[in-house]
Amino acid sequence: MTQKKRIVIIGATSAIATHCARLWVQTAAVDLVLVGRDLPRLERVAQDLKARSADSTVQTLTSSFTDARAIQVLVTELAAQQVIDVALIAHGSLGDQTESQNDLQRCQQELETNGVSPVLFAEAFAQVMAEADYGTLAVIGSVAGDRGRKSNYVYGAAKGLVARYVQGLQHRFADTNVKVVLIKPGPTETPMTAALTANGAKMASVQEVAQGIVAAIEKGAPVAYVPGKWWLIMMVIRHLPIFIFNKLNI
C-alpha cells in the first residue's frame, strides 16, 4: 500500500484553501493538517472534508500567526511527527486601502498578516524541508504584488514582500529536491472579495482558481498566475511606462 500524501495548510479556513483541499481529497486519500486561528471554523472545514473522503485523515490545529517562536515550534513538531509532502500557506486579509493609509496600526496589521506572517511560516517550512531534502512549499501571493497601485498598495506591498522572499527561497533550493511555488491569484470570488463582488467586479470562480493552484503544486511550477490570463495582464501592467501608469485609475 502506498503511503498517503501529507499536506499541511496554513490558513485552512480560507475559501481558496478549502477548495484546494476538496480537490486533494477527491483525487486520493490524504493526511491533511489544517492550521488556523479559529477552532470551530477549522472543525467545520474538517467535517466537510471527512464527509468527502472517509479514508483521509484530517487534523485541526490552532496557532499564533504572528509569534515567530510559536510558528517555528508548530512547524518543527509537525515535521517531527511525519514527513511533509506539501505545505500551502494561504492566509491573508484584504483590508481597506484608505483605512490603512489613515491608520498606521491598520497598516501594520495588514503588512503583518499578508507579508511578515506568511514569510515566517515559509521560512519555518523551508528549514524542515531543507533538512529532509524533500517537499513542496506553496505560498499564495497575489497579482497585487506585481506593481504598487493606489487602490491597494499596502496589501500589494505585503504580497510583493512574499514574492521576493519566495524568489530567494527558490534560488536557495535550486539544486535540491525541495520545490517552492508562488501562486498569484487574480480577483477571485471568496468572502475576502464579497464587497467588491457586491459592487459588480468580475471575479474568477474559487473552483477554477483552486484547480490552477493544485495543478501548479503538482507540477512544482515556480510561479503560477491563476487564472492563467493574469500572466499577460500583469506583464502589461508591470511594463507600462510610469507616465501612462500614473494616469490610470487602478
Ligand SMILES: NC(=O)c1ccc[n+]([C@@H]2O[C@H](COP(=O)([O-])OP(=O)(O)OC[C@H]3O[C@@H](n4cnc5c(N)ncnc54)[C@H](OP(=O)(O)O)[C@@H]3O)[C@@H](O)[C@H]2O)c1
Ligand atoms: N480572493 C481573491 O480575490 C484573492 C486574490 C489574490 C490573492 N488572494 C489570496 O488568497 C489567499 C486566500 O484568500 P481567500 O480569497 O480564500 O480569502 P478568505 O476566504 O477570506 O480567507 C482568508 C483566510 O485568511 C485568514 N486570516 C485573515 N486574517 C487573518 C489574520 N489576521 N491572522 C491569521 N489568519 C487570518 C482567515 O482566517 P479566519 O477564517 O480565521 O478568519 C482565512 O483562513 C489569501 O492569501 C489572499 O490574500 C485572494
